[in-house]
Amino acid sequence: QKEVEQDPGPLSVPEGAIVSLNCTYSNSAFQYFMWYRQYSRKGPELLMYTYSSGNKEDGRFTAQVDKSSKYISLFIRDSQPSDSATYLCAMSAGGATNKLIFGTGTLLAVQP
Amino acid sequence: GAGVSQSPSNKVTEKGKDVELRCDPISGHTALYWYRQSLGQGLEFLIYFQGNSAPDKSGLPSDRFSAERTGGSVSTLTIQRTQQEDSAVYLCASSRTPNINYGYTFGSGTRLTVV
Numbered sequence: 001q002k003e004v005e006q007d008p009g010p011l012s013v014p015e016g017a018i019v020s021l022n023c024t025y026s027n028s029a030f031q032y033f034m035w036y037r038q039y040s041r042k043g044p045e046l047l048m049y050t051y052s053s054g055n056k057e058d059g060r061f062t063a064q065v066d067k068s069s070k071y072i073s074l075f076i077r078d079s080q081p082s083d084s085a086t087y088l089c090a091m092s093a094g095g096a097t098n099k100l101i102f103g104t105g106t107l108l109a110v111q112p
Numbered sequence: 113g114a115g116v117s118q119s120p121s122n123k124v125t126e127k128g129k130d131v132e133l134r135c136d137p138i139s140g141h142t143a144l145y146w147y148r149q150s151l152g153q154g155l156e157f158l159i160y161f162q163g164n165s166a167p168d169k170s171g172l173p174s175d176r177f178s179a180e181r182t183g184g185s186v187s188t189l190t191i192q193r194t195q196q197e198d199s200a201v202y203l204c205a206s207s208r209t210p211n212i213n214y215g216y217t218f219g220s221g222t223r224l225t226v227v
Contacts, residue, residue: 043203043221044155096167097168100157102156
C-alpha cells in the first residue's frame with residue numbers, strides 16, 4: 001500500500017463547476033500538506049500549503065485537512081478552462097530533509 | 113536565475129549508455145531535490161542535497177544512479193548503463209532552506225527515453 005493514495009481520474013467538469021480533489025494517507029507523522037498544480041510538460045507549482053488540520057482559502061481554492069481521518073481535499077470554485085491540469089497532493093513529516101511524499105496526481109479537464 | 117533550470121529538456125539514449133542530467137537551482141537556494149516522475153507512479157523522491165552534501169540519498173533506486181552538487185549550486189544526476197525502466201521525467205527542485213514554509217520550486221524536468 002502506498003503512503004499516499006490519490007484517484008488518478010481523469011476528471012472532466014463543465015466550466016463554472018465546483019471541483020473536489022482528494023487524497024488519503026497512512027503515515028500519522030505527516031503534518032505538512034500541500035497541493036501542487038502541474039501543466040503538461042511543466043514542473044509542478046505550489047498551489048496551497050496547510051500545516052496540521054484545518055482549512056485554508058486562497059481565492060477560488062480551498063484546502064482542507066482532516067488528520068483524524070487521514071484525508072485531505074482541494075476544492076476549486078467557479079472552475080475555469082485554465083484550471084485544466086494535473087493536481088498532485090504532497091505531504092511531509094518535516095524533519096531535517098523535508099522530503100515530500102506525493103500522490104500520483106489527478107488529471108482535471110474543465111470544458112468551456 | 114529566475115527559476116530552476118534543467119537540461120537537456122529531452123534525452124533519448126540507447127540501452128546501456130550513460131546519461132547526465134543537469135540542474136541549475138535558484139541562486140541562493142541551499143536545498144536541492146531530485147525526483148522521478150513515471151507514468152501512473154507520481155513523483156518519487158531520489159536524493160536531497162543541503163549545500164554540497166547529500167544527507168538523504170535513500171531514494172536512489174540502484175547503484176547505477178549517482179548525483180553530485182558542486183559549489184552549492186549546480187547538480188548533476190548520472191545514470192550508468194541505462195535500462196528501459198529508467199525512462200521517466202526527472203525533476204529537480206530547490207528551496208531556500210529545507211524549511212517546509214518556503215516550499216519547493218521545480219524545474220520543467222528532463223524527459224528521458226531509453227530505447
